[in-house]
Amino acid sequence: MKNYFKSIDKYFEGEMSENELIEFEKKMKSNKKLKAEVEFQKELQDSLNDKQIFDLKNNLEKIHNEAKNAQNSETNQEPVVRELFIKKIQLAAAVIIIMIIASSVFYFMNNRTMSNETLYGIYYEPAKTMLVVRSGNNDEVNLMQALQKYNHNDYDGAIEVFEKDNSKMAKFFLALSYMETNRVLDAVNLLKAIIEENDNLFVDQAEWYLGLCYLKLNETEKAIIQFSKISQSNSIYKIKSEEILKNI
Amino acid sequence: MTKKSADELLNGIRRNDKETLESIYKDCFPVIRYLVVVNNGNEHDAKDIYQEGILIIYQKSKNDDFKITCAFKTYLYSVCRLLWLKHLDEIKQNKLTLIEDDPFKDYYENIQLDYEKNERYQLYRKYFLTLSIDCQRVLELYFSKVSLKTISKIMGYKSDKYAKKRKHQCKISLIKKIKRDSKFKELNNEELF
Known part of the structure; x- marks a missing residue:
């Protein structure tokens, strides 16, 4: 050849x-x-x-080595092992988080920072009455008198009058008077009715006192739902509701 | 990484574009590694197979008619799978078998040819690099169709005649080295050389 x-x-x-x-x-x-x-x-x-194919080969080798080095600097373990290891850590972390949540729920259920009664004691205060002296038809005079009775802690006397009045204001103070006289279930029904009407000045207050009623009744779950609802609204009781939720 | 089309990736390979090569590596290497590692290979084998696959696609991309009609990753995977099958067959550990309705069946013959071509290219380059620097330069110039007169000038030879002689010596030396390698015979029809 x-x-x-x-x-x-x-x-x-x-x-x-x-x-x-x-x-x-x-x-x-x-x-x-x-x-x-x-x-x-x-x-x-x-x-x-065709030098390019060799440049290409060199480039591929470089990229592989760079990737390997980056990997090795993270950990010396083989990638598959490392992935498994990470998965194990993630699993362990999840278990720990679940344990923390479970134990804190347990803690709060058993060692609550405050009892419903205490919370009620801290947050409940009688509503301020709006004493408006108007022209003076009989009904209005009676309402003013009832409110004065409420202010002076004469709840039974106030209830008598409020029960005969159909105005929204009367209903609201009737509910509060029931709360004061330990007729909490009656208060709850009235407050719910006011909230349902949803077209008066007393809704925000009714929501708030309803929550307090649940505390008084020791209905924790219903209280949480109620205060959550308030804390998500623009109610003037928003911040107080958040405080209660933290301590409930 | 924004998904590039197969054409854009081919273009990037042709240009030896590092960014493209890196994104392909990131996207495709893990799958190839898995394929090789679960089939009697190791990380190093996976790297070799992956690189072979890219080089084969590079060879193909030089042909303007070449088009990838599926996802680039799928194509590269099928090329690498075939290369690994071939390797397992060579070491008599063929546990993977070609399935009858393999959608890439038609490509395989061509891939085999490209693979062998790349192997030969690497063999040629290997022995080229064992030549003296002087010989390497002369051959590079000569194969790039530079005239003997210019070669003589560049290399500082006394005459064109000497340049011709030198080029011939270097070429014979390279051919001898290549032909002595048993791999060369493997990759060619032995009887002819």
Whole structure:
């Protein structure tokens, strides 16, 4: 084959005369070894001209090594092991969090910071009455008198009057008077009715006192729901409700 | 990473664009590693197979008619899977088998040819780098179709004739080295060389 090397060079360099070229191509057809040699040398030439594939290979190697180094600096463990390890940590963390939540629920259920009664004692205070002296038809005079009775802690006397009055104000103070006289369930029903009407000045206050009623009744769950509702509203009792929720 | 189309990725590979190569690595290497590691391979094998796969796609991308009609990741995976199968077959540990309705069946023959071509390219480069720096430079110039006159000037040779002689010596030396490697015979029809 070495005899052909010079001819092959000439062939690639385009130095052959027309006759030489025809002759050479004829030989390639009949001589498989020559053909293979020419193809090999052509490929060798192409490969050395294609530097980019080697740059590409170098780049791929670099990227792989960089990724490996980044990984090793994080941890020396194998990635699969590390992933498992992370999963275990996540699981452990989840278990710990659940235990903390469970124990704090348990703690609050059993060692609550404040009893419902205490909370009621702290937050309950009688509503301020609006003493407005008006022109003076009989009903209004009676209402004013009842409110005065309420202010003076004469709840039974106030109730008597409020029960006969259908005004919203009367209903509200009737409910508060019931609370004072330990008729809490009656108070709850009235407050609920006021809230349901939803078109008067007493709704926010009714919501608040309803929550307090639940505390008084030791209905913790209902109280939480009620104070949550208030804390999510724009009620003037929003902040107080949040405080109660923290201590309930 | 914003998802690039297969064409954009091919373009990035052709340009040897590092950002593209990094995003492909991030996206595809874990799957290839899994494929290899669960089938009697290790991390190092996975790296080799992955790189082979990219180089094969690079070779293909030089042909303008080449188009990837599925997701790039799927294509690369199928190429790497075939390469790994081939490797397992060589070491007689073929536990993966080609499935009959493999959607990439038609590609495999071409991939095999490209794979062998890349292997030969690497072999050629390996021995080229064992040549003297002088020889490497002459051959590089010569294969880039630089005239003997210019080669002689660049290399500081006394004459064009000497440049021709030197180039011939270097080429023969390289060819001999390559042909002596048993891998070369493996990759070619032995009887012909």
